[in-house]
Amino acid sequence: MESENNNNPIRDKENESHLGKRIGRYGRVSGNVAGLAAKLAGQKLFGLNIESGAHAQQLTQALGNLKGPLMKVGQILSTIPEALPPEYAEAFQQLQSNAPSMGWMFVKRRMKAELGADWQSKFNSFEQEACAAASLGQVHRAMTLDGLDVACKLQYPDMRSAIDADIKQLKFIFSMYEKYDKSISTKLVHEELSARLYEELDYKREAKHTRLYEYMLRNEEGVHVPHIIDDYSTDRLLTSQWLEGRKILDFKDASLEERNTIAMNMFRAWYIPFYHYGTIHGDPHLGNYTVRDDLSLNLLDFGCVRVFPPQFIQGVINLYHALLENDNERAVHAFESWGFKGLSKEQLETLIIWARFLYAPVMDDKVRKIGEVTNGVFGREIAQEVHEKLKAQGGSISIPREFVFMDRAALGLGSVFLHLKAEINWYRVFNELIEGFDTKKLETQQSQALSKFGIDKAD
Numbered sequence: 227m228e229s230e231n232n233n234n235p236i237r238d239k240e241n242e243s244h245l246g247k248r249i250g251r252y253g254r255v256s257g258n259v260a261g262l263a264a265k266l267a268g269q270k271l272f273g274l275n276i277e278s279g280a281h282a283q284q285l286t287q288a289l290g291n292l293k294g295p296l297m298k299v300g301q302i303l304s305t306i307p308e309a310l311p312p313e314y315a316e317a318f319q320q321l322q323s324n325a326p327s328m329g330w331m332f333v334k335r336r337m338k339a340e341l342g343a344d345w346q347s348k349f350n351s352f353e354q355e356a357c358a359a360a361s362l363g364q365v366h367r368a369m370t371l372d373g374l375d376v377a378c379k380l381q382y383p384d385m386r387s388a389i390d391a392d393i394k395q396l397k398f399i400f401s402m403y404e405k406y407d408k409s410i411s412t413k414l415v416h417e418e419l420s421a422r423l424y425e426e427l428d429y430k431r432e433a434k435h436t437r438l439y440e441y442m443l444r445n446e447e448g449v450h451v452p453h454i455i456d457d458y459s460t461d462r463l464l465t466s467q468w469l470e471g472r473k474i475l476d477f478k479d480a481s482l483e484e485r486n487t488i489a490m491n492m493f494r495a496w497y498i499p500f501y502h503y504g505t506i507h508g509d510p511h512l513g514n515y516t517v518r519d520d521l522s523l524n525l526l527d528f529g530c531v532r533v534f535p536p537q538f539i540q541g542v543i544n545l546y547h548a549l550l551e552n553d554n555e556r557a558v559h560a561f562e563s564w565g566f567k568g569l570s571k572e573q574l575e576t577l578i579i580w581a582r583f584l585y586a587p588v589m590d591d592k593v594r595k596i597g598e599v600t601n602g603v604f605g606r607e608i609a610q611e612v613h614e615k616l617k618a619q620g621g622s623i624s625i626p627r628e629f630v631f632m633d634r635a636a637l638g639l640g641s642v643f644l645h646l647k648a649e650i651n652w653y654r655v656f657n658e659l660i661e662g663f664d665t666k667k668l669e670t671q672q673s674q675a676l677s678k679f680g681i682d683k684a685d
Contacts, residue, residue: 471516565626
């Protein structure tokens with residue numbers, strides 16, 4: 227296996243050929259964002275009137291045309307209603323991860339860089355057309371010499387430079403928002419998104435997280451995690467067992483019993499690791515799982531995994547009980563354990579509105595759906611109400627880093643459950659899951675699992 231830092235003439239040639247594209251990309255991002263920022267500045271300084279919804283659409287178009295990391299950030303932000311004004315969150319919902327795939331000649335050069343000049347001799351077959359393409363890489367189906375069907379995830383070249391440029395522009399975009407809306411401080415949101423994006427480039431890290439999930443879900447018959455094939459993996463090529471399955475939306479019209487089974491498998495796939503090991507899969511979009519014929523779930527793509535301190539998980543449970551008992555003092559303690567500081571009484575009451583929305587499915591001991599979608603965006607009306615209240619109260623709330631992907635996972639899963647129209651007693655499912663929760667037990671289980679796969683707690 228070859229390190230990213232080793233001299234490699236093939237990679238050097240790739241980097242050189244993409245230098246012009248990097249410069250062009252940075253210029254396009256800067257030009258688009260700067261032009262839109264000028265409109266906001268005109269509104270702020272000279273009283274010029276702009277229509278924020280139209281402005282958001284322009285910004286969305288600017289990001290969507292780039293089809294890279296910044297587009298992915300837009301998708302993430304659209305699922306965190308506190309992070310953006312509602313018209314921006316709505317516009318960013320329209321971004322789709324549909325980057326064009328690399329052509330075959332380009333793929334061959336990239337594969338040669340990762341596995342050597344004789345790379346094709348290491349496969350019985352390798353499909354030329356990508357079966358999936360996203361913002362950071364693409365996937366090819368192949369078969370190893372011993373007959374194993376595999377998925378080869380090949381990273382696009384020069385993605386670190388693209389992320390460098392996009393992260394700088396993201397900071398500028400956030401500062402632009404805060405000039406026109408000071409209710410939310412985005413500093414920690416920016417730090418969290420930056421860290422997670424850079425992590426997604428590290429396929430060795432993703433391999434460790436895949437093995438971690440394989441371990442954490444080893445007793446879950448309804449969930450499958452692909453096994454990593456080390457001999458076919460490098461820093462920028464990740465090869466894993468191919469798991470056959472159908473898209474989850476294929477089951478929208480299945481029987482209620484089947485849809486409920488899929489929803490329960492998905493619930494356990496995300497929350498067994500969270501409440502037993504303090505770990506969450508931070509990217510629950512529709513492309514990251516497929517469904518087998520027996521309705522068990524294939525959980526895919528572990529580039530965005532978040533490990534939380536046990537106290538954070540305890541805070542999630544404490545807030546739940548605080549809401550059940552209408553105990554505001556306990557709620558304050560829960561929010562503070564998440565990293566919210568110096569909340570006023572009014573700010574706390576506003577955050578509780580959002581918390582009650584997120585916890586609503588597990589508050590009542592009855593069979594129910596997760597909720598309803600308003601104008602295509604799960605939680606849109608509540609998010610808008612929360613944002614307007616925070617804005618009216620003055621001051622600024624800093625969204626803690628840990629909160630970003632916790633919120634994203636909850637909303638992402640809720641959206642999928644809504645697609646499935648699942649009807650389950652979520653109250654009983656949740657309470658069974660957290661029964662007997664103990665931070666010391668979690669800390670022990672978490673430490674053992676992370677050390678087993680060489681994962682640093684601080685990661």
